Each structure stands twice: as C-alpha cells, then as structure tokens.
Amino acid sequence: MRITIIGGGPAGLYFAILMKKAESAHRITIYERNGPDDTFGWGVVFSGKTLANLRAADAESHAEITREFEAWDNVDVVHRSEKISIHGNSFSGIARLRLLKILQQRAEELGVEVNYRTEIQDLESLRNDCDLFVGADGVNSTVRLRYAQKFKPDLDVRAHRYIWYGTNQLFHGLTLTFRENDAGTFAAHSYKFNKTTSTFIVECDPQTWERAGFATMSDEDTREYVANVFTADLNGNPLLSNNSKWINFLLVKNTDWFFDNVVLLGDALHTAHFSIGSGTKLAMEDAIALAQAFQQTTDVKQALESFTAARRPVIEDYQAAAFESMRWFENAAQYMHLSPMELALSVMMRSGRVSYEDLKKRDPEFIAKLTPGGRL
Ligand SMILES: Cc1cc2nc3c(=O)[nH]c(=O)nc-3n(C[C@H](O)[C@H](O)[C@H](O)COP(=O)(O)OP(=O)(O)OC[C@H]3O[C@@H](n4cnc5c(N)ncnc54)[C@H](O)[C@@H]3O)c2cc1C
Secondary structure (H helix, E strand, O other): OEEEEEOOOHHHHHHHHHHHHHOOOOEEEEEOOOOOOOOOOOEEEEEHHHHHHHHHHOHHHHHHHHHOOEEEOOEEEEEOOEEEEEOOOOEEEEEHHHHHHHHHHHHHHHOOEEEOOOOOOOHHHHHHOOOEEEEOOOOOOHHHHHOHHHHOEEEEEEEEEEEEEEEOOOOOOEEEEEEEOOOOEEEEEEEEOOOOOEEEEEEEOHHHHHHHOHHHOOHHHHHHHHHHHOHHHHOOOOEEOOOOOOEEEEEEEEOOOEEOOEEEOHHHOOOOOHHHOOHHHHHHHHHHHHHHHHHHOOOHHHHHHHHHHHHHHHHHHHHHHHHHHHHHHHOHHHHOOOOHHHHHHHHHOOOOOOOHHHHHHHOHHHHHHHOOOOOO
16 A cells, blocks of 8 residues: 555654554655654653553554653642642653654654655645545644545634643652632643653633733743742742743544545544643554554555544543543632642542542542541
C-alpha cells in the first residue's frame, strides 16, 4: 500500500510504525511542518493500562518509552495549603519531545519516510496519489478543515483559559492545586516528567482571567503573576515558558470519521480535556486500532469501516468522562467552600467513572480518613 500521513505527532508516527512493522513493503510517507526537535508543551501522562496496550503493539518502542518514565501512584489535591494524597492510581510521565524522538527514531529504523519542515496545503493531489491518506495533523487539522463537508466536525471552543508551563519544582505525583486571590480561582495540574522538570498547566474561568488583567499583560508579566498565585507551591522555582500562551480548550468531534481513502486520527478526530490526561494515549490507541483494522483486510473502505465501528464507542465513552471532568474544573470556584478532604473526594469522582467503592479499593486509608465513620 502507499500511505500518506499529514502530521508527525504521536498519532501519525505511531500509525506509520505499526503499518510498516506489519508489512515492510508498504510505502509510507509522513509530512510534518515542524523540525524533529520542535515541540509544544512539556510532559504527557500515560496510565498503566495504556502501557500494556503499547507493549502489545510494539515492544521495541514500549521498552524505550518506559526506560524514560517517571512513575507514581498518587494524586495529590492541594486546597487551603493542605495536601491530601490519594494512592492506588497508576500513572507515568514522559517529556513530549522525548516521546516524539523515540517514535521518530523507530519510524526511521523501519523505513518510514519522514519529511520535516514540510507544511502541506495542497491536499487533493497528495490524496489522489496514495491508497490511504491520514489526517493526523492535530487539533487544528488542515485535513479536517479542507474536507469539512465530508467529516462534518462539531467544534466547541470552551470559555475557560489555560496555559501550559514547565517548572523545575518537582511534583511527585499528579498534583491538582487550587489557589484563590482577588481575581478568582486558579487550578494547576502538575507532575514530574523527568528528573528535573514538571509540567505545570494553569487554568481559570473567563471572569477570573478578565479581572486578573491577562488580556493586556505581557508574557513575562503573565508568568510572574501566575508564579505569584502559586508561590507557596513553586518553592521559589520560576515558571518556564515554551512560547506559552493562554488557550481556550477546543472540544473536537466529527460526525464522519472517513470518506473515500481519507481518515482522521488523534486530536484531528477528537479531543479530550487535559484534566483527564489522555490525549496522547487516545492518539496512539487510535493508531493501534487503525493498524489492526488493516490486518483483517487490505480493502481500504472495509478497514476504515471496521476501525470506526471498533473505535467510536471507546472514544465516545472517553469524551463523555472528559466532558464531566472539564465541567468540574470549569466550575471549580463553586467547590472552594469544601474542606480539603471533601474537595479531594469531589475531584477524584468528578468524571463519574470513579465511584466511592473504587476509591475504597484504591486507597482505603484515604476513605477511612474522610470521617471516623468512613463517609462524608
Ligand atoms: C494543555 C495540554 C495538556 C495536555 N496534557 C496531556 C497529557 O498529560 N497526557 C496526554 O496524553 N495528552 C495530553 N495532551 C494532549 C496531547 O498533547 C494531544 O492529545 C496529542 O499530542 C495528540 O497527538 P496527535 O498526533 O493527534 O496530534 P499532535 O501531537 O498535535 O500532532 C500533529 C502534528 O501535525 C503537524 N501538522 C499540523 N498541520 C500540518 C500540516 N498542514 N502539514 C504538516 N504537518 C502538520 C503538527 O506540527 C504536529 O506535529 C495535552 C494537551 C494540552 C493542550
């Protein structure tokens, strides 16, 4: 098969790896507008279950990825300067750039052609020149936009704002920190992803954002303002910027996932709010599902139909959980009257997918501490 992929992020690279591994005769070309060392953001998180899926799909890249991992089992909720730790979770963090490097190297080893610094505008001639054309070009996908009439996307720009920083303050575990000032409520999502650096994502509601005056603030002043809000948590460490800007989260869904020989993958196809931490996982598991569909048949239409049938219910379920989680963070100010223990419980159960009984199994000590009787 001749396969053309737009976008060399986790979805595009991993799909290319799995297809080339399954059949070395496939001619696979990736077009990526960035250079191999450019990236946005800091770290990404995987759960234990995702790692098992990655191991089954490609043991080689899994071994490299896990060699680099920072693993932990705790979610820490910080409210009114009190830290509540909930154990029994399984997460790992890795730098996004390191993950991409591992996937780039593996793709090249297998013979995938990756054209960096090549931004594709003329999609039609490329797609006519291959058997399968994959739009793995991220949340602002050009492929989705170009063929919007076919995919019929549903794009929901959320009012909340977030900004993705790094810091050398090490957060050992997924740490959710809530701080209030005169402007309103801020939440930080942070975790260590290598020996020296943590991701530090900060979000707030639009009213808080306006009152803080971010609209007219320079990048430097914004960084200082945010560092001041979290001064007790950063321990004197500055926030590190990677051209970091305030962003509105874009919730992406598509009515149709493919037409003719064109299919979307990863963030181009769907997004899940970062508070559920699973965008990269979903992108790579999409790649696994699509590659598996081509193991059953070489008929493109049949493969794309079976990919959609297998994957759509999984994605819908994730997006539903991520939506609940996003709504919780959008309404965080309403929960600030809760005690630290009550808030921690509410945070843990926000997606509707983790029950009181689940938490009791994961961390009986946490539940026992809630009240002497074990319930709120
Ligand atoms: C604040 C924040 C925090 C996040 N935290 C996590 C987390 O903790 N864990 C997690 O798993 N995920 C996280 N994510 C999500 C994660 O970053 C994405 O879900 C993931 O990168 C999706 O992979 P992808 O390959 O679909 O898209 P991308 O990684 O966006 O890759 C798309 C690629 O396509 C390229 N491209 C775009 N247009 C063109 C074009 N016209 N021509 C050529 N190339 C093009 C881009 O340069 C890019 O490299 C987070 C996202 C945000 C915004």
